[in-house]
Amino acid sequence: MKTLIVPVSGGKDSQVVLSLALKTGRPIVCVHQNTGYDHPDTYAQIEAMEKFYGVKVEHTVSEGMFTFLEKSGYFPNSAARGCTQRLKQLPFANWLKEKQFTHENAEIWFGMRSDESRDRASKYGGITDDDDFTLADVAVYYGQNKKMAQTIGRIPVKLPIVEWNTEQIFDYIAKEGAPINPLYERGHSRVGCYPCLLARKSEWQNAGKDPAGREHIEKMIALEDKWKAEGNHRKFIKVHRVWDVRDFLEGKDVRELANEECGY
Ligand code: SF4
Numbered sequence: 001m002k003t004l005i006v007p008v009s010g011g012k013d014s015q016v017v018l019s020l021a022l023k024t025g026r027p028i029v030c031v032h033q034n035t036g037y038d039h040p041d042t043y044a045q046i047e048a049m050e051k052f053y054g055v056k057v058e059h060t061v062s063e064g065m066f067t068f069l070e071k072s073g074y075f076p077n078s079a080a081r082g083c084t085q086r087l088k089q090l091p092f093a094n095w096l097k098e099k100q101f102t103h104e105n106a107e108i109w110f111g112m113r114s115d116e117s118r119d120r121a122s123k124y125g126g127i128t129d130d131d132d133f134t135l136a137d138v139a140v141y142y143g144q145n146k147k148m149a150q151t152i153g154r155i156p157v158k159l160p161i162v163e164w165n166t167e168q169i170f171d172y173i174a175k176e177g178a179p180i181n182p183l184y185e186r187g188h189s190r191v192g193c194y195p196c197l198l199a200r201k202s203e204w205q206n207a208g209k210d211p212a213g214r215e216h217i218e219k220m221i222a223l224e225d226k227w228k229a230e231g232n233h234r235k236f237i238k239v240h241r242v243w244d245v246r247d248f249l250e251g252k253d254v255r256e257l258a259n260e261e262c263g264y
């Protein structure tokens with residue numbers, strides 16, 4: 001029987017996928033794609049889920065968001081993203097290889113939903129939980145070279161909640177009596193990288209009011225100051241290439257733009 005791999009973000013969608021996966025009775029392996037840049041409440045939620053569902057969540061190993069930013073010398077944006085590959089996809093690929101998971105012994109269940117956003121609606125609209133994909137179908141990164149396309153890129157993928165709406169997700173978790181990430185109660189619509197560098201304005205504004213979010217934003221400002229001191233006067237720290245991150249620390253009202261999202 002193939003092992004079911006469930007990537008767990010600490011958010012509500014992958015939590016429901018984990019719960020559904022456990023009901024199959026199949027062997028399950030959970031993994032968190034750890035950027036070192038989640039909110040502390042998200043790490044705590046993953047631990048709470050381990051206790052509630054009786055699972056162990058493994059963590060991929062990445063260089064971490066701030067090392068990535070420092071090394072790459074730019075702030076990811078829609079035209080030059082980079083963070084998804086370096087912090088999520090490459091570490092996940094390494095983890096799959098290390099565990100010797102292949103299309104013959106594993107299947108992956110992801111928590112994408114078509115009603116999550118406009119991007120997801122265009123990517124996953126019309127798809128059902130019966131549809132079969134491969135890892136390379138879901139993310140082109142895994143099919144980018146022949147070796148990867150022939151190995152982990154062939155691992156089968158299912159999207160068991162692709163047709164669920166947000167209300168169904170919250171209802172399911174409430175009925176289970178399971179813990180839920182408290183970031184939702186504090187106005188966040190998504191959890192994970194805190195804040196996602198491509199998140200919409202409201203997510204940045206919420207992060208600017210949160211101690212952990214402020215710490216992350218202050219680290220970005222310190223990095224920009226360092227770059228400037230080194231003689232590079234390009235303005236790096238921009239959200240959507242429009243807003244200065246300082247705006248979010250100061251609570252300024254900045255105009256909303258269409259959100260983009262992690263290219264995973
Ligand atoms: S969630 Fe956002 S910040 Fe994190 S890897 Fe994806 S695009 Fe980058």
